[in-house]
Amino acid sequence: MYDRDKALALMEKYLETEHLVKHSYAVEAVMKALGKKLDPENVERWAFAGLVHDMDADMVDYKNDENHLHGPKATEILKEENLGDEEIYHAICAHNKATGVKVESIMDRALYAADPITGFITAITFVYPDKKISSVKAKSITKRMKETRFAAGADREAMRSIEKLGIAFPDFAAMSLDAMKDISEELGL
Numbered sequence: 001m002y003d004r005d006k007a008l009a010l011m012e013k014y015l016e017t018e019h020l021v022k023h024s025y026a027v028e029a030v031m032k033a034l035g036k037k038l039d040p041e042n043v044e045r046w047a048f049a050g051l052v053h054d055m056d057a058d059m060v061d062y063k064n065d066e067n068h069l070h071g072p073k074a075t076e077i078l079k080e081e082n083l084g085d086e087e088i089y090h091a092i093c094a095h096n097k098a099t100g101v102k103v104e105s106i107m108d109r110a111l112y113a114a115d116p117i118t119g120f121i122t123a124i125t126f127v128y129p130d131k132k133i134s135s136v137k138a139k140s141i142t143k144r145m146k147e148t149r150f151a152a153g154a155d156r157e158a159m160r161s162i163e164k165l166g167i168a169f170p171d172f173a174a175m176s177l178d179a180m181k182d183i184s185e186e187l188g189l
C-alpha cells in the first residue's frame with residue numbers, strides 16, 4: 001500500500017521534470033520528519049504521501065482543466081495501482097487549492113506546509129556562493145519569511161500554518177532543513 005519502489009516506478013513513468021522529482025524527494029523527507037513528530041506509528045505512510053503528492057504534475061493542467069486537475073489525477077493513478085489510502089488522497093487533493101478540497105486532517109495540514117517550504121529552502125540555498133544546503137542555517141529561513149519579495153511564489157501563509165499543529169515555525173524550519181540536508185546528494189544541493 002505504501003510501496004516506495006512502486007511509487008518510484010510510477011514517478012519514472014509520469015513525472016518527467018527533474019526539479020519536480022527532486023521536490024518530491026524533499027517533500028517526502030519533510031513529511032517523514034513531521035510524521036515522526038505527529039504520528040510516529042505511521043511514518044511510512046506520511047513519507048509516502050510526500051513522495052507521491054506531485055506525481056501527476058507533468059500530466060495535468062493546473063487550473064484550467066477540471067477533468068485533469070492536479071491532485072485528483074494523482075489519486076486516480078494511485079487507486080488504480082492499489083497504492084495509498086483515503087487520508088493520503090485527501091491530503092494530496094487539499095494541497096492544491098484549485099481542487100476546492102479543504103485542509104482538514106493533520107496530514108492535510110502537514111503536506112500543505114511541507115510542499116512550499118522545500119522550494120523556499122532550495123531558493124535560500126541558491127543565495128549562498130557555494131549553493132550548498134550545508135551552508136544554510138535554520139535562522140535564515142525564519143528571517144527570509146519576512147522578505148515578501150524573496151521567493152515570492154513560496155506561500156508564506158501555507159508554511160506558517162504548520163503552527164496550527166502546535167509546531168512553532170522556527171522548529172518547522174529547522175526540522176525541514178535537517179530533513180533536506182540528510183538527502184542533499186539526491187537533491188543535488
Ligand SMILES: [Fe+2]
Nearest residue numbers: 023053054115
Ligand atoms: Fe509539491
